[in-house]
Amino acid sequence: MAEEIFEQQDIYTLTDEEGNESQFELLASAEIDGVVYLALEPMDDNPDDSYVILKLVTDETGEEVLVTIDDDDEFDRIADMFEDEFMTVEYPADEE
Numbered sequence: 001m002a003e004e005i006f007e008q009q010d011i012y013t014l015t016d017e018e019g020n021e022s023q024f025e026l027l028a029s030a031e032i033d034g035v036v037y038l039a040l041e042p043m044d045d046n047p048d049d050s051y052v053i054l055k056l057v058t059d060e061t062g063e064e065v066l067v068t069i070d071d072d073d074e075f076d077r078i079a080d081m082f083e084d085e086f087m088t089v090e091y092p093a094d095e096e
Contacts, residue, residue, distance in 0.1 A: 010025065010026035011023055011024070011025055011026075011043070012024045012025075012026065012038075012040060012066070014040075014066065022042060022043075022044065023042075023043040023044075024040035024041060024042055024043060024052070025040065025041050025043055026038060026039075026040055027039040027040065027041050027051055027082075027086075028082060028085060028086070030078075030081065030082070030085075032078065032081070035055060035056070036055070036056040037053060037054070037055055037056070037069075037078050037082075038053070038054050038055075038056065038066065039051050039052070039053050039082045040052050040053075040054065053069060053075065053078055053079055053082060054066040054067060054068060054069070055067055055068075055069050
């Protein structure tokens with residue numbers, strides 16, 4: 001099954017096809033059927049609670065790279081797994 005590892009303050013700088021760099025914080029990672037998936041939250045000032053899910057693959061040069069998940073069924077399965085896991089996380093109560 002899936003083994004989730006929650007880590008804090010892991011920052012990734014990702015570059016899109018146009019060469020724009022953005023920073024993301026690792027929310028969670030999971031290895032499922034030998035494939036590693038990462039849930040990453042953008043570190044910009046956007047108040048949206050969205051995150052992205054990427055897959056770790058080895059390219060033709062042997063370097064590990066993060067790629068989008070093109071298969072809709074695979075994406076839905078992984079997104080559901082992360083959502084289920086995030087729903088079980090207990091966050092500390094805000095003290096005012």
